[in-house]
Amino acid sequence: MAKDNFVEQIADIEKDFPQWYTDVVIKTKLVDYGPVKGTMVIRPYGYAIWENIQKELDARFKATGHQNAYFPLLIPMNYFTKEAEHVEGFAPEVAVVTHAGGEELAEPLAIRPTSETIFGSMYSKWLQSYRDLPILINQWANVMRWEKTTRPFLRTSEFLWQEGHTAHAEESEAVEETMKMLGVYKEFAETCLAIPVICGKKTEKEKFAGAVATYGMEAMMKDGKSLQAGTTHFLGQNFAKAFDIKYLDKDGALKYAYTSSWGVSTRLIGALIMAHGDQRGLVLPPKVAPYQVVIVPIAAKKAGVLEICAKVKQLLESAGVRVILDETDNSPGWKFNEWEMKGVPLRIELGPRDIEAGNALIFRRDTLEKTEYKLENIVHEVQTLLKTVQSDMLEAARVRRDGKIVYANDMRGILQGVESGNFVKAGWCGCRGCEDKIKAETAATARVYAEDETSEKCAVCGKNAKHTVIFARAY
Amino acid sequence: MAKDNFVEQIADIEKDFPQWYTDVVIKTKLVDYGPVKGTMVIRPYGYAIWENIQKELDARFKATGHQNAYFPLLIPMNYFTKEAEHVEGFAPEVAVVTHAGGEELAEPLAIRPTSETIFGSMYSKWLQSYRDLPILINQWANVMRWEKTTRPFLRTSEFLWQEGHTAHAEESEAVEETMKMLGVYKEFAETCLAIPVICGKKTEKEKFAGAVATYGMEAMMKDGKSLQAGTTHFLGQNFAKAFDIKYLDKDGALKYAYTSSWGVSTRLIGALIMAHGDQRGLVLPPKVAPYQVVIVPIAAKKAGVLEICAKVKQLLESAGVRVILDETDNSPGWKFNEWEMKGVPLRIELGPRDIEAGNALIFRRDTLEKTEYKLENIVHEVQTLLKTVQSDMLEAARVRRDGKIVYANDMRGILQGVESGNFVKAGWCGCRGCEDKIKAETAATARVYAEDETSEKCAVCGKNAKHTVIFARAY
16 A cells, blocks of 8 residues: 555656656655746755755854855856866856846846856955965855756756855965865765765866866765765966965065865755665655654544644654654555655654553654654654664665775776666776766766775776776766 | 044044945955945855844744745746736846856846745645645845945845745735734844834835835934835735635635735844944944954963963853954954954953953943953853843934934924934825925935824825824935
């Protein structure tokens, strides 16, 4: 019965992963399509996840010395031309304002696809002396990149993100910042999203337009594809020279600063869905779940049931647990399905018999296990279980992922590897031709350099390998 | 000495209020001008105030049952034409995207000046049955209104705000929501911003384009002008009919919903500045001040001084106080000026003699009083003082404002009243002609209907008064 019901609602995850994804995001009311093609409405259930992500990340940014600010949405088009690689990378995706206040504008304005240029122009104005450095600013904002093919959370014309932009006196400090924020992202992804990520440097082809070096964190989705979940960029003096970000050093000389930038976006919600979801729908890690616990009354009309449920809710709320009591007229079975689809980590079932026996049944969404607990210890049990679920989800994802990383020595190996839904480690000579060939023949791209540089030969040309690269098909 | 220093930095508040405002917002680094005319960069010191405002308001919205969501920035132009008054009000101010992704768009897109239309289109899609009501959604977002004359925080092409949009089955419920959120704004303005506000209904001329009724909260600035600090709108079925927001009621009939909307913006930062600021710069109420306390070491190089300062900082932080220890090389006098200009509510001065005597000097920014306290009680004293400063600032603002509300029986009285920097209460017959005449001759506009409807005659035409209106010049 229950099975049939799910099958009705969402596509089979094993048979049609893309359709499963679409069904899940729409039917759980995470998101809806906006009226303008390629835009999304992030509905309350989806936005609550984003708020939890923001809260966790924001605390980490502040703990590492960053402050928030807000820079304008509109950027003069000519700013993009000041950094040659940057304009090449972003100009094709830009949305342009040409009219405002009933008149045609003298110069067209770009809606920010990213804000290195406008941060750069202001830093140039603010920065005077070495005493003003480092500048460590982040903003939470919407950005726009016009995309041909769009999917909610993964690729939309508008999305929400944070972008950190920093300026430093020394090259080493900017590099350190770039690596530090990569570490912050990784710790956050593993601790809060329960997603094990692989971090590393990107190839020249895959790096950010205008960066000296880009570092990415890659997450494996359940179909074996990779999702770039965050990036940090060491920008060298590229933007400092383009925007004249200079300071008077102790030695009396005017010097260019070194800058970095780094960002994660509402894509992370897509990562959550595809890293943990299953046949029944979402499986959300407690740290970012809008509701950590749903209480479902059984035989709700029997005397005392709703009162006890409300009491349990209140106790859990007082302990800081995010909890919802489903008091609607729907049947318990309907509610089970609904809240399982919505991925709530724990479900407490409470009926007259449970209450009489002083017990509560708790269902774990991640393992689908149901266990009886003493009602009198319910707060402690829930708090313990939430921690267990959080760490078990990370561990399960790590086991899944580690079982799907393979090595390949040649093109055939790479193809077979990615066709079977793996990340493939392979040697690469470092030339663009071999990288392009892999993409053309396998639809896989270089995600990041692997930490273990063990390959001796390039899997394409057989020449000496410069790097061992993780190749995967990617979102 | 100190006086001269201030005069150098910021214009005299008594002699040139507008220049004082500009000097203060720029020199305290609250804000800077963006590269596109009319835009602003909200710098970390200004954005920290906005974060505190957001935190306080967001908690209140959630406590009254609202959820956050995010709706797209871009709205099809034709949406605006669906509600006749709405398009008339907003079309002239809209910024328009005509090109994106390297191509001209088939239909131009508006950057949201406000989001009634796009919320309306989605509510129409989501709303099925009376069980789905009420819908209570808020969003924190940027909006754009192209303005000819701009001033940081007060009127800029882009600004940040929150906009609540709700739908209800009954007219009475939508009216109740409109009044409830006005009450939430008022309580917030008084409790957190220490600004006493006058709330009331707006005239037809001053109401929101598309509303049945608009309610505003008006705050008196130190120059006697009024600043509209927030508005709530009862929209009746205007947008429900324009966007087909219908539901199936219990009785089986399809009915239009009633909607409301309400918003406050980064204008509130402008209100804070002009309601409390003085000759020396900002005076920030503790609840929203980025730093509530600054610790200035005296003779910082003497043994033990910095250690004790750091210890006090740590104790205050542990108690939840936002505190900064100024360890820079600048002189104490320079630091006093700087942090007074930045409006930090309390300054703790700690030097060798204070420490030896077991004392600390605390300076109150609002009253400019300096008092000695026992170091051993410092946390308690600071916490008590912060509460005192918060309530004293509200009380002082209330006394200031109440002393500048006058009555007028005729046009001359209105003119004299507003010329002397007052809010003027006067009778009004209710006709647009008299309202326009007051504006033409006094530059004052109808702010809200007064609570005390005591006037018998219209101050313009002498006919029977329908309302007693508060007139003022306004930002």
